[in-house]
Amino acid sequence: MDLETKKINSANASVNAKLLLKDLESKLNKVATKISKTLKLDGFRKGKVPLNIIKTRYKDNIEQDAQKEAVEEILQAALKELGIDSKDVIGDPIITKFDKKDDFIDLEIKISLKPELKLDAVPLCIPDVKLKEIEEKQIKERLEEIAKAKAPLIEAKKEKELAENDIANINFEGFINGEAFEGGKAENFDLTIGSGQFIPGFEKALIGLKSGEEKEIHVTFPESYQAENLAGKPAIFKVKLNKIQVKDKTKIDEEFIKSLLPEEKNPSIELLNKKIKEQLALEEKTKLYNEELKEQLIENLDKKIHFDLPDLIIEQEMDLLFRNSLNILDPKELEELKSDPKKAQEKRESFREDAKKSVKITFIVDALAKQENISVEDNEVFQTIYYESMMNRQNPKDVIEYYKQNNMLPAIKMAMVEDKILAHLLDKKFEETSKTKSSKEATTPESPSSKTQKSVKKPKPKAE
The missing domain is CATH 1.10.3120 (Trigger factor, domain 2)
Structure with missing residues (x-):
């Protein structure tokens, strides 16, 4: 075996080798012999099939196995020559050249290795983390959001018009080309307006309705709609608004605070x-x-x-x-x-x-x-x-x-x-x-002199 190795850098190496055909032939015989021990063919006893028949019938497979074994031997010899441990090889080496000559195969193999890297510069890479101070206004707004989310639902007055974030209890039925379609009908369905639960345009068209009112809504199913039989098609929905539900106002009292801090002994x-x-x-x-x-x-x-x-x-x-x-x-x-x-x-x-x-x-x-x-x-x-x-x-x-x-x-x-x-x-x-x-805040308090300087007013110049 004629072998030439090169360490390109810490992460890459190459191998050039000449695989003699006579060496490959011995491997072909070895692979064929191994197959013959377990092979069953009509007219021959197990283990008695002649090698020339095996090599002819299974030529491609035998050649592949023999070449694979030869390449593996070349790789192991190359790694030894390069002083590289096989555990440092990443992925499978790639054969970039495989030229058959008269009495040898000219091979080139590329090998990737685990790179060597230092992490000394990592601290310099981390950007400063500067957070905005949380204001009292934000805390108050969040508390109000929590109170609103936890508030019970109540039925709105009959004269109220349906608006964003209200819950509409509706009956509806959908039609395409005048015919009702499967899955397009429901009764007493609760829909939060603005949730995007229905196809575009449906919820917006309900805004302004009052309890008991009915309306026909014209919409078009999106092209990407999951039901292929509906995708991209125009539809008409007949809708009745049964009632409107809204969130009741929740008092932020002692009971409410306890409900949010159930594990605290002294909630406040x-x-x-x-x-x-x-x-x-x-x-x-x-x-x-x-x-x-x-x-x-x-x-x-x-x-x-x-x-x-x-x-x-x-x-x-x-x-x-x-x-x-x-x-x-x-x-x-x-x-x-x-x-x-x-x-x-x-x-x-x-x-x-x-x-x-x-x-x-x-x-x-x-x-x-x-x-x-x-x-x-x-x-x-x-x-x-x-x-x-x-x-x-x-x-x-x-x-x-x-x-x-x-x-x-x-x-x-x-x-x-x-x-x-x-x-x-x-x-x-x-x-x-x-x-x-x-x-810094603990060790550098304002000096008395600086406080004095800040509190002293500069005298006004006297008029001449």
Whole structure:
């Protein structure tokens, strides 16, 4: 075996080898012999089928197995020569050259390795976490929202007109081309106006009706409607408003406070306001993280941490991004890519920078997860999928099965790990900033002289 190895950088290596055909022939015989021991063919006893018959009948399979074994031997020899442990190899090595000559096969193999990266610059990448102070006005508004949400429903007066957020109790029946359709009829149905529960235009058309009134509503089902027999079709709904229900006013009294703080020994409005303030602060922080700081942190990690990236993994990520992009292309552009390989290659190449960034961040997150001892358990993944499925009115079991069949669970788990790591780093920064701020406020009180200077008025100049 003629072997030449090259360590391109810390994440990539290449192997050039000449596989002699005589060596490959011995492997062919070895594979064929192994098959013959268990093979049954008409006219021959088990284990007595001649090798030449086996090699002829199963030629392609035997060649593949023999070549695979030969390539594996080349790889092991190359890793030994390079001083690389097999556990540091990422993914499957790719054969980029396989040229058959007269007495040998010319091979080139690319290998990707776990990159070497340092996390020293991570603290410099974490943006400052500056939260707005929660105002008393916000606390009061939230308390009123809670009181309104907990308020019991009461029937509105007959003269009241239906408005946004009211609950309309209705009878309705839908017709397409003058014929009633299945699933388009109900009685005493409670519909919150503005909830978006019905197709666009339906709820808005009810606004202004009074109890006992009837109306015909003309709407069109969306093109993307789940029932194909209704999608995109105009319909008429005959509707009767039976009654209007509204939220009663709730007093924020002692009983109400106790209902919100059932586990507290001494519930009070002060304690309730404190807890509301804490919740508002948490919501403010979460919003800031998700809408601004997490993305800023990712950008900083990408710019300030540098290391070699495995080429084969980048190519795989490019393939993934390219395939995903095909799902959202218009039919005309998709047909152009199918008919023009050059354009398809250019489209795929356009994802190279995004692929590099994605691979880079994945390795950084993985290293940080190990350093910070942060992980996501499988049950957390399933709980998240279950919750999101319920929110989207999907069957959680069907969604989980779909993710399993398409091997998407590892990607979801990695995304959750990334989110957890980013939040953890931002939390640490927030805690450090808060401690520093508190320390400064405690150790640098205003000096008496400065107070005096602030309180003294400058004398007015005398008129000459």
